[in-house]
């Protein structure tokens with residue numbers, strides 16, 4: 035007998051492994067998705083716990099900023115595959131561990147349902163909702179148990195999902211994504227929000243903010259502050275000083291110099307990181323010269339490019355107003371974004387000089403928002419991401435949550451514990467576990483930061499594993515099919531390869547289509563929904579959205595809606611759930627549509643993590659559902675009771 039888990043305090047079950055279980059652990063084939071903060075800890079813990087057949091998939095390469103917590107990596111590994119380096123590091127201290135590494139996106143078609151069926155367990159150490167939802171759908175289709183996890187600063191969560199037995203990952207609505215991986219923001223943005231976060235938290239901060247405030251995003255400043263050695267320190271100094279305005283430099287010249295640096299020079303530098311572009315489209319640099327003539331014309335058409343407002347209140351200074359750009363709902367052209375960018379910098383330097391070096395981004399500061407919007411849209415142009423309007427950009431908030439190594443280590447340990455229970459064929463002993471950010475004293479007086487709770491049965495209203503139909507309120511006369519695909523199908527429903535069927539109209543995407551089929555399909559993209567063939571997608575249309583790669587099928591009941599409150603529904607559509615087919619029940623929010631309202635299932639505060647709005651705000655996508663869960667004590671007779679009874683004893687997992 036080998037103790038697998040040490041008693042960590044009163045009330046915690048102690049788990050001892052039988053020989054039979056040790057054998058099962060040795061032979062089980064597990065898939066670990068992600069070799070980042072949680073993934074590194076997990077691979078180490080699995081290997082040290084006796085797991086010997088591990089497949090690890092991670093699409094990324096190692097960055098300097100990973101080294102502080104992803105301890106399997108060293109400085110010399112920067113730029114190499116995370117999965118491969120992690121596997122080699124683990125093999126060095128556990129040569130008996132057969133660990134196979136792949137640098138790839140788990141959403142690639144070769145990782146299909148039959149591939150997933152080759153595993154006993156899937157363990158997620160991911161950092162984004164899309165990939166989590168994709169893996170959830172494949173685990174459901176392949177009927178393989180999934181242990182899901184997430185961390186955000188001091189908060190963490192581990193949960194177990196088994197088709198038909200427990201909730202799937204999408205049974206409960208998730209908090210809207212609020213945080214993003216640093217590497218994505220720095221080098222590989224693929225959504226407008228990534229560019230907004232870059233513009234706000236990196237560029238705005240670097241040009242106008244306090245020099246002593248160093249964010250994770252600012253690699254050069256980080257290195258300089260850390261006192262990097264030799265060449266690295268000099269390069270960091272040089273990079274930081276580039277953004278300082280020269281004594282004789284006009285604000286116009288300074289703005290153009292910055293433009294060239296961030297949208298041309300830096301983009302070319304990223305293009306040179308060839309590993310990043312094996313599975314992605316590389317960005318395209320922008321030349322200020324190419325955009326300047328149109329930009330100047332736009333400015334002169336709107337009168338003087340100078341503002342006469344030296345006395346104007348800081349918050350009133352506006353690049354858009356001085357250029358006559360009044361429609362905040364229209365997306366700017368690249369030339370207009372360039373003009374706003376240059377103009378905003380000039381206005382900041384000319385009219386708000388005393389704030390430069392101390393400014394803090396404020397969503398109510400028009401000039402700051404315009405600068406961020408323009409910078410974000412220009413970066414989007416480089417990365418072929420559709421531009422957004424000023425209104426949309428202003429409405430989107432980005433907030434990086436910094437990772438804490440200890441949280442990752444605890445969560446990885448909990449994943450291994452849940453994995454072991456599953457291999458022990460004791461799914462009823464599995465728990466959802468939350469990590470709090472501070473010690474919580476329950477009614478019994480026990481203090482804890484880690485709170486287990488019972489797993490819920492599947493939600494029959496879940497649109498993914500249940501039978502619910504979703505309602506979609508949308509302006510079918512104005513919304514184009516492309517907007518529907520991008521905003522509703524991909525972004526909200528996390529569908530990777532959509533097939534859309536409505537009456538006799540069919541649209542499909544996927545690797546098997548030939549060029550003619552792709553071209554045929556492309557003609558539908560600019561059409562409004564109501565103008566699609568076969569009568570269009572209109573009020574009361576029933577639309578089937580499916581994804582072969584995920585073995586997913588969703589039904590949307592469309593309701594045409596013309597009037598939208600832009601404050602309440604800036605996206606211009608609303609996605610909701612309905613009762614399961616045949617039942618008139620209260621609507622539930624769709625899995626991706628936002629935070630749920632709480633539905634208490636039990637009330638022993640000792641074992642329930644109540645998640646505050648603040649915690650939700652800070653939490654990485656999909657981490658915490660506000661729904662309260664039953665406690666082990668409330669569990670029906672069975673393992674829950676056994677755990678309670680065995681709290682201070684020894685529980686044997688067979």
Ligand SMILES: Nc1ncnc2c1ncn2[C@@H]1O[C@H](COP(=O)(O)OP(=O)(O)OP(=O)(O)O)[C@@H](O)[C@H]1O
Pocket residue numbers: 067068069070071072073091092093094099100116138139140141159160161162165214215216217218437
């Ligand atoms: N679709 C995907 N396929 C494969 N791996 C993925 C996918 N999505 C995310 N990952 C991986 O999941 C890991 C998550 O780890 P983590 O949250 O620590 O992020 P990170 O990128 O290492 O750190 P940071 O974002 O803070 O720089 C990353 O290594 C990332 O490459």
Ligand SMILES: [Zn+2]
Pocket residue numbers: 201202203204205206492493496497498499500
């Ligand atoms: Zn579900």
